[in-house]
Amino acid sequence: xxxxxxxxxxxxxxxxxxxxxxxxxxxxxxxxxxxxxxxxxxxxxxxxxxxxxxxxxxxxxxxxxxxxxxxxxxxxxxxxxxxxxxxxxxxxxxxxxxxxxxxxxxxxxxxxxxxxxxxxxxxxxxxxxxxxxxxxxxxxxxxxxxxxxxxxxxxxxxxxxxxxxxxxxxxxxxxxxxxxxxxxxxxxxxxxxxxxxxxxxxxxxxxxxxxxxxxxxxxxxxxxxxxxxxxxxxxxxxxxxxxxxxxxxxxxxxxxxxxxxxxxxxxxxxxxxxxxxxxxxxxxxxxxxxxxxxxxxxxxxxxxxxxxxxxxxxxxxxxxxxxxxxxxxxxxxxxxxxxxxxxxxxxxxxxxxxxxxxxxxxxxxxxxxxxxxxxxxxxxxxxxxxxxxxxxxxxxxxxxxxxxxxxxxxxxxxxxxxxxxxxxxxxxxxxxxxxxxxxxxxxxxxxxxxxxxxxxxxxxxxxx
Numbered sequence: 001x002x003x004x005x006x007x008x009x010x011x012x013x014x015x016x017x018x019x020x021x022x023x024x025x026x027x028x029x030x031x032x033x034x035x036x037x038x039x040x041x042x043x044x045x046x047x048x049x050x051x052x053x054x055x056x057x058x059x060x061x062x063x064x065x066x067x068x069x070x071x072x073x074x075x076x077x078x079x080x081x082x083x084x085x086x087x088x089x090x091x092x093x094x095x096x097x098x099x100x101x102x103x104x105x106x107x108x109x110x111x112x113x114x115x116x117x118x119x120x121x122x123x124x125x126x127x128x129x130x131x132x133x134x135x136x137x138x139x140x141x142x143x144x145x146x147x148x149x150x151x152x153x154x155x156x157x158x159x160x161x162x163x164x165x166x167x168x169x170x171x172x173x174x175x176x177x178x179x180x181x182x183x184x185x186x187x188x189x190x191x192x193x194x195x196x197x198x199x200x201x202x203x204x205x206x207x208x209x210x211x212x213x214x215x216x217x218x219x220x221x222x223x224x225x226x227x228x229x230x231x232x233x234x235x236x237x238x239x240x241x242x243x244x245x246x247x248x249x250x251x252x253x254x255x256x257x258x259x260x261x262x263x264x265x266x267x268x269x270x271x272x273x274x275x276x277x278x279x280x281x282x283x284x285x286x287x288x289x290x291x292x293x294x295x296x297x298x299x300x301x302x303x304x305x306x307x308x309x310x311x312x313x314x315x316x317x318x319x320x321x322x323x324x325x326x327x328x329x330x331x332x333x334x335x336x337x338x339x340x341x342x343x344x345x346x347x348x349x350x351x352x353x354x355x356x357x358x359x360x361x362x363x364x365x366x367x368x369x370x371x372x373x374x375x376x377x378x379x380x381x382x383x384x385x386x387x388x389x390x391x392x393x394x395x396x397x398x399x400x401x402x403x404x405x406x407x408x409x410x411x412x413x414x415x416x417x418x419x420x421x422x423x424x425x426x427x428x429x430x431x432x433x434x435x436x437x438x439x440x441x442x443x444x445x446x447x448x449x450x451x452x453x454x455x456x457x458x459x460x461x462x463x464x
Contacts, residue, residue: 110136123199249261355371423441428444
């Protein structure tokens with residue numbers, strides 16, 4: 001890596017590039033904070049020698065918070081929900097905000113989130129990216145919700161050339177010279193936009209932050225009550241890890257005594273087996289966050305930035321072209337702020353609070369009868385579900401893009417109440433009222449599309 005005395009010229013180029021984009025001094029200072037770490041050899045890794053597993057009794061259980069609901073209802077008027085809405089859903093073939101996808105009962109993620117805010121009389125804010133802002137605002141105007149949400153923009157960082165640590169250049173598409181700084185940017189973006197002070201001036205003290213694609217994360221009065229009653233500055237919702245979560249980020253305790261979040265990109269390659277040991281590290285991050293806004297303002301004005309742990313991702317400059325020049329993307333994780341606040345805590349919540357849609361596999365589960373949309377527009381598991389979990393593996397050639405997915409499931413979503421696993425290889429479409437029971441694998445190796453007829457029941461079958 002370059003030595004520190006080479007930094008000024010390269011950092012100056014990055015700063016000038018950010019200024020030309022109209023980015024604020026505070027986000028420029030934030031990038032500079034991380035850039036200096038990178039050129040001096042920081043890799044963002046968290047080693048076993050610096051952390052230790054949490055004991056099971058160190059985390060409060062959600063079912064112990066039942067008595068806090070009334071307090072939560074009392075402080076609801078002083079609470080805002082902030083939704084992270086910067087994702088385009090490119091892995092699902094989208095070129096606009098993922099929150100505009102139809103999620104359940106013909107309603108998009110955005111429509112459901114707006115309905116939740118209306119029904120719960122909740123103040124709502126969306127953090128959009130430069131890529132999702134126009135689409136989202138246009139859709140909000142079309143929907144005309146009773147409670148119009150506020151919006152603010154996520155920042156962006158220049159990608160760093162691995163060759164010489166200058167800001168990366170890609171004349172073919174200059175947009176690819178930038179990367180989103182991760183959801184950890186929500187704190188500085190909230191402050192820089194002026195919205196943080198505006199909320200405080202309006203008497204808003206507490207914020208609940210979640211992802212737009214996680215409809216399980218409705219604002220919970222019990223957790224709000226617990227958070228406000230105990231006057232903690234920051235609270236992270238975690239869930240118990242299962243084998244399927246082994247590669248996801250986990251919670252630990254730093255040697256300085258504070259809780260810390262370690263993401264996959266922060267794990268040294270030699271320690272992956274320990275990282276993935278779900279009996280050693282029992283809790284993973286749901287990315288549902290509670291934060292006291294006054295504490296956040298104090299931290300930012302004291303530090304000048306929010307000094308979250310660095311996540312350094314190595315990528316090709318053009319993500320669609322593996323031969324494009326290698327770059328570093330500086331990112332941060334929202335949940336890692338737990339490390340910054342004295343007295344921060346975590347609560348173990350049920351898996352129903354963590355239902356993210358990252359692929360069409362996830363979307364099929366959400367759209368199916370395994371989940372219901374309540375009158376409050378909360379997504380909950382159907383009480384008639386007969387299997388503990390479900391594994392869905394759809395052929396990405398035919399189901400990976402949302403248009404292809406919708407076309408092959410256009411006549412109806414199969415019943416998955418009693419399904420353990422569904423695997424589809426090849427071009428397969430579904431008729432109406434199809435039921436999948438147990439473990440079913442469908443393989444169509446030929447070029448002719450295969451259609452599952454109406455009213456078919458498939459139980460523990462291999463079809464090929």
